[in-house]
Amino acid sequence: MVGPFPEGKGLQSEDPPSGTGGMREIVKLVEEIDREGMQSILLSFPQQLRLPPISPDIENLPRPRQMVVVGVGGSAIGGDIFRTYMARLSLCPVHVIRGYCLPLWVDPKTLVVAVSCSGRTQETLAMFQEARKRKTPIVAVTRGGDLEKAALEAKIPVAKLQGTSPPRTTLGNTLSILIALAQSLDLIPQEDPLEEAKTLLSDMAREFHPSRKGGRAFEMAEKLKGSIPLIYAGGPSLEAVATRWKGQFNENSKVPAFTNTFPELGHNEIVGWEGDMNPFHVVLLRDKEETDLQSKTISATLDLMRNRCRGVEEVRSRGENLLTRLLSLVYMGDWVSYYLAIIRGVDPTPIPLIEELKRRL
Amino acid sequence: MVGPFPEGKGLQSEDPPSGTGGMREIVKLVEEIDREGMQSILLSFPQQLRLPPISPDIENLPRPRQMVVVGVGGSAIGGDIFRTYMARLSLCPVHVIRGYCLPLWVDPKTLVVAVSCSGRTQETLAMFQEARKRKTPIVAVTRGGDLEKAALEAKIPVAKLQGTSPPRTTLGNTLSILIALAQSLDLIPQEDPLEEAKTLLSDMAREFHPSRKGGRAFEMAEKLKGSIPLIYAGGPSLEAVATRWKGQFNENSKVPAFTNTFPELGHNEIVGWEGDMNPFHVVLLRDKEETDLQSKTISATLDLMRNRCRGVEEVRSRGENLLTRLLSLVYMGDWVSYYLAIIRGVDPTPIPLIEELKRRL
Incomplete structure (x- = not known):
């Protein structure tokens, strides 16, 4: 497969699938490519909550x-x-x-x-x-x-x-x-809404750890390799999460990425699919709180979408309260973009073009 | 040149440049492809104001x-x-x-x-x-x-x-x-803020008319053919206009298109340019009201951008008052997306995938 991106020195697409998921290989790759230690920052994210x-x-x-x-x-x-x-x-x-x-x-x-x-x-x-x-x-x-x-x-x-x-x-x-x-300022109730997220994200940190072969985050990054990720939020409540995924693909993985949100994307963006959608791989973010109209629209759009782009990855929020659900999706995206950087052979931490722009201002 | 889009029955890229701009050819193409009369709707847009x-x-x-x-x-x-x-x-x-x-x-x-x-x-x-x-x-x-x-x-x-x-x-x-x-509701002054726009857009309607070979709108559409347009707003005041351009590329031209806005795009999206930006052609929307920091950031970003994508088209707002400036950019985008449809050989009016989605709901 010839993707639009040079593969750097990460996993080569010629590697047999059985080899690319090997634990030792992933731990080694991470050590070699993540030179500024993004992994440990990612692992400690739940402690910020x-x-x-x-x-x-x-x-x-x-x-x-x-x-x-x-x-x-x-x-x-x-x-x-x-x-x-x-x-x-x-x-x-x-x-x-x-x-x-x-x-x-x-x-x-x-x-x-x-x-x-x-x-x-x-x-x-x-x-x-x-x-x-x-x-x-x-x-x-x-x-x-x-x-x-x-x-x-x-x-x-x-x-x-x-x-x-x-x-x-x-x-x-x-x-x-x-x-x-x-x-x-008394604008919201006084209870701590972050407790649940902290526990769930700590579990996710173990699940996506390189010693566990990166779990589903690594698998998804492998699928996205060579494509342009299109992050579609299932509704406006996930728009901010989609923005986060996009930014992390840009900054960690150094690839272009774009977002849109239901219901708006069904009113213009899908007509663009009449053109060639070959470079795109859709990541669809979903929450358990969907209206009937919303679920129906997403399903119908999925049917129209599947054969027009390289693939569709559906990611569902986890946890009970809204903040947990949002943060579970954020954290998944952080890990996927991290592993996409590793697979592409680029250090996730440095952001050379932002540094260059700042130098010129 | 092999673009990502099939060229339909519009202008072929093999046509010599001198031929593609011919008046008779454009008038004929428009007649053949714009079967539902988007042209006359476009021409009458200033009358809505x-x-x-x-x-x-x-x-x-x-x-x-x-x-x-x-x-x-x-x-x-x-x-x-x-x-x-x-x-x-x-x-x-x-x-x-x-x-x-x-x-x-x-x-x-x-x-x-x-x-x-x-x-x-x-x-x-x-x-x-x-x-x-x-x-x-x-x-x-x-x-x-x-x-x-x-x-x-x-x-x-x-x-x-x-x-x-x-x-x-x-x-x-x-x-x-x-x-x-x-x-x-007394939320804004009582004078008519649309007078200037109505006059300017009427001039633009003549300028972009097929009998004048479509002017700069047609030229820009030719440049964008085969690329994915990235519409960059020079600042938040042009964000809505960029959204309009995107939607019109989707619905009229049937191609994917995406937007971003200064200063935000300099803080994440540009890092994505380390990946392959080959499918993208940037349209940069600018207004005359820019802060010094804004102008400086746009110039520096332009320098970083030029060699990384297929090209950059700069479009400046026209007119004096803010509404005129916004609408002049909107109208330019309407014409560019119209001619891109014509060049691609797709009727600008029908939106088959939206109709299909509605049927399935």
Whole structure:
């Protein structure tokens, strides 16, 4: 098979299938290719899922009419999962803005949460300064940098992100901070919604460990090798998870990937399948909470889809509560994109083109 | 050149370049392939841009704290352009929801605008009924169908969409209704913001007419032939326009297409370019209102992009006011996707896979 991607020095497609799944081979490959240790960061992800203590200056903020999380890339994706959770549970609208400036409606009754892992993201700093001019309440979520400095100078509360790993690996930490923040503002119930996820994801970490041949995550990565992943969310509640999968395929595996969501994709994207869908392999994300119309639409679309692209992988959420279900899908995608990097022979951690772009700015 | 798409009976890539642009040939091709008359619908698009009179029952609605436009596909895209315009001009947040159900925060202070061209879109009808249960103010925008019937029965105001052409061709009409609605609620100034666009788009209609060889729209379609278009918005204010281009490539040209937006795409998608970007041709949408950081980021990204994909087409907005600039880009995309259909030899109007999906539901 000739895929569109050069295979690097990972598993070669000539390898017999029995060989590519061998435990020793996978452990060896991971050691050779994952030089900056993404594996151990992935394995420790469940430990990020705990509500941090909230400082008194945050607890004293006024209860907002709406919340806006500003940020880009790996710093924004925690905001997307948070937004999805809040939309089901809270009367306070939450919006995520990945931009250069704020909409006019961001006013003093809006709480702006500026998230920048490094604290040096220029777009986020610009929106932070704009929020200051509009006199909105602000919380800064960061490890330090200019954002922490500017916030401290302006007596704006700072919630600190932990660790030194790449921004995209701090999703659990960011999400935990945002949930603790919403609880301290009485926007959602006080119970800990992350307990179930922490246990389930710890089980998944064992399941996908290289010593277990990577489980289903490795198998799926093998199937996706040489294709362009199209991540289809079964509904708007999984849109943020699809965005996460896409970003992880881009950053970990260094391949293009795109997303769409039911019901919208049935109203335009499927007509594009009349063209050649040969480079694409669909990953369909599903949740157990589907309306009848939704389940029916997904099934009918699946039938139309199967013979038009290279294949369809269906991934179902696990666990009971919504956050667990979202995070179980996130974690699966993190592992699949990790193993796709390994199979392609590219180190999952470095992101050379982002570094190059930053150098040129 | 071997592109991923079968070329149908449109222009063959073996034709010498001097031949492919010939006026007589293009007029003949259009006549042969555009059997359902998309051309005349396209030519009349500028005439949709006029504020309709607003009925007294709409004028009597309470001023909302926020607006939610619900709908999918061609019925939702007018809402996206409206949302972009409002974000710059109004203190009232506008959100577009393409889903099966409403977020919890949609409350009686939220105005829900349910847009379904046919009036038979099941997702929109479901959200309409949910809004009724929550006792929110509602306006229905439709040509008729179950939505009009349910609205009239419940004494909910209906704004009628005109004509019988496909939903995606009613963007101008939908947008005009939404703007008139916002004006009647005193959410934006009372002047007519569509006058400039109407004049400019009428000029563009002449420029892109088959009798003028389709102008730059035809040239761009020729360049995109055989590639997968990637529509990159220069910033969040052009995100809705990029969504429109994507949908029109899907529905008119019957090819896959995807979008992304600065600054987000520089934080994950570009790393995917380390993989093979050979099937992709980038269309970069730009507006004259760019921050320095934005312009710098776009230029630096362009440099990184050029040698990694099949090509980059830069399209700049025209006109003075924001709506004109957005609509000038929308209209350009409508023509490019139209000519790509003609060149590929597929009738731009029918959308067989959507019809097939509807039959199966």
